[in-house]
Amino acid sequence: LYCLEHGIQPDGQMPSDKTIGGGDDAFNTFFSETGSGKHVPRCVFVDLEPTVVDEVRTGTYRQLYHPEQLISGKEDAANNYARGHYTVGKEIVDLVLDRIRKLADNCTGLQGFLVFNAVGGGTGSGLGALLLERLSVDYGRKSKLSFTIYPSPQVSTAVVEPYNCVLSTHGLLEHTDVSFMVDNEALYDICRRNLDVERPTYTNLNRLVAQIISSLTASLRFDGALNVDVTEFQTNLVPYPRIHFVVSAFAPIISAEKAYHEQLSVAEITNSAFEPASQLCKVDPRHGKYMAVCLMYRGDVVPKDVNAAVATIKTKRTIQFVDWCPTGFKCGINYQPPTVVPGGDLAKVMRAVAMMSNTTAIAELYSRIDHKFDLMYAKRAFVHWYVGEGM
Template sequence: GPQVGNACWELYCLEHGISKDGTISSEAEQAKSKNKSFGTFFSEASNKSKVVPRAVFVDLEPSVVDEVRTGSYKNLFHPEQLISGKEDAANNYARGHYTVGKEMIEKTLDRIKILADDCDGLQGFMVFHSVGGGTGSGFGSLLLQHLSHDYGKKSKLDFCVYPSPQVSTAVVEPYNSVLSTHALLENTDVAFMLDNEAIYDICRRSLNIDRPSYTNLNRLVAQVISSLTASLRFDGSLNVDINEFQTNLVPFPKIHFLLCSYAPVITQEKAAHEQFSVGALTNAVFEQQNMMAKCDPREGKYMACCLMYRGTVVPKDAQKAVADLKTKKTISFVDWSPTGFKCGINHEPPTVVPGGDLAKVERAVCMLSNTTAISQVFTRINHKFDLMYTKRAFVHWYVGEGMEEGEGLK
């Protein structure tokens, strides 16, 4: 969670011309007077000379949040928005949710309340976490429950990193994921599913990185999240706000787990020789290899689909690209949602981190889709869960942290 957050704020600062300590460059100052949407993600400090992200970073152990405290953006964040404990959740949902997490939740909610009170019109929350570890799953679920209770109908958009089919970091990932998914079903409005293996493969294949690091992965994820939030931060011709995501992508309240893809993911060397039309980019985001979670959309049906274009894109080109898609037999919709495409266009071209892996391009597109194929992710995890739980393997670690055996693991 905090690592993805760090990558996002790095990118937002570059996009808005904000320096590493929160001061605004003179060009950005002029743009700011034209662009009022800027304040959705940043609040002005009391002396008006700098801005502060409307964000809270939380971890039950200090190492990751310490990276933010000592990193190049250490002067950007308010120190009280960086919250860390002394002992981690040891890959155990029950520790994150019941024992260790209980000690941290009040402090976290107090800080969130201060930020929420500072907003003129709070629209909702974006929550970033993984579901395989103990903190992301256990504490993440606890936080979502409290946000639902304290803020009622405010939207909660969740970005959750699911365990990968091949790359595993903990034996008990299936337990944590299943327990966490239960909370995501009840306490989020939209959940964007990501998995490290899918993003690894995109980095390897499209960016020629032999052994991608978390920085490589997170910078790619940040581009996707930036595309989703661009319409909240910049003006555009077909803008999409947070509530529109829900309205257009969630046909039934609990069917809100979405698949994302992004194009073009390309190196600087290749970008110099290639021209990407709106049509080519639109086709690319429907390719299986560009999906940010390991599942094959060709094996499912689409219920809804949202295309977020940014850069030099005119509505006519976007409409033609969608019309061409509809003639393709490979993309099939459920019969009760025959033409479920929603388009958004934002004229701010994508920004990239200087010296990073991604090329600077004139236009890009991010697709969000609600497809029945996402069930493949859950089927995989359920299968692994059942293999362990039939033997009651590792269950004592959860019961020992105050969880009743029948409570979540049934």
């Protein structure tokens, strides 16, 4: 998706970019340029077992990545946090940090890290937490944003999800600055309800998440009227250092067939961003209060419309703020309209909005997981797997 937004071909060449190695353009945030004019993403892929990373090694974009950026181990963490954090993860983490150091040395001004992980399995929770801890040690003050996939209420991939999740959340609490919560069930629902995809695959889900992450990071990569920085997110969304778990939503999510019949004005998409249906996380914001809200618009949007839309929302009694944070809105505007993946599910629209909100309703998510944790731990079910790996 990023490659499409910046006009980069699968082999890393950029036909529109005439200056080789010269330009200090905004897209250089995510791509570094080699001597031959090839653009390489600044990222590292890690997994403890080879199958998933091998798909990248053999896929369409295989020439885009440096082979050193794709790291895979030989045995996986088997859905076990202890394996990811203490036994198997330990062996691979130094290699990963070494690769990260090489990429970091290549940056002119390192702003921070974006970490993508899921906390249901063993690698995402265990190695994810371990990596965040080590990054805190090596790059102390740099901000770390994590996009974390949480276990959902109904859809489950492992029995021991509650254990891994609770153990890993400790690492997220201490070592990330902002965490964006996503859960698969909410994504499945969006695919079914808004995009008419009967049986969503992981590709459908990933493309949906990619759109949202793209909107959050658009301000780093393109120009706009009210541009927002990574550290600005933190400043505006996090009232207390430990309360940094953010729910994100995106609008308009509609399929190409429906797009012709909709009027997607700024007010319209702003309202639908506050609907529980467009959230990437199964919590009901009507059960909690908002502490802070960030709205990131992109495309054909002018500040006047935004102010009007926000004013309308403030008058609605349904959207409640905590009493110690009266205003609570931060808006960003970016002139680059959303790009869509050809053959994807989303319609090409002129304007879109991504909303990040810090709401007290996130507690629902944790109480759900804690309840499941307590039920299992009361019987000490499955605990021997963790103890056996040295916890």
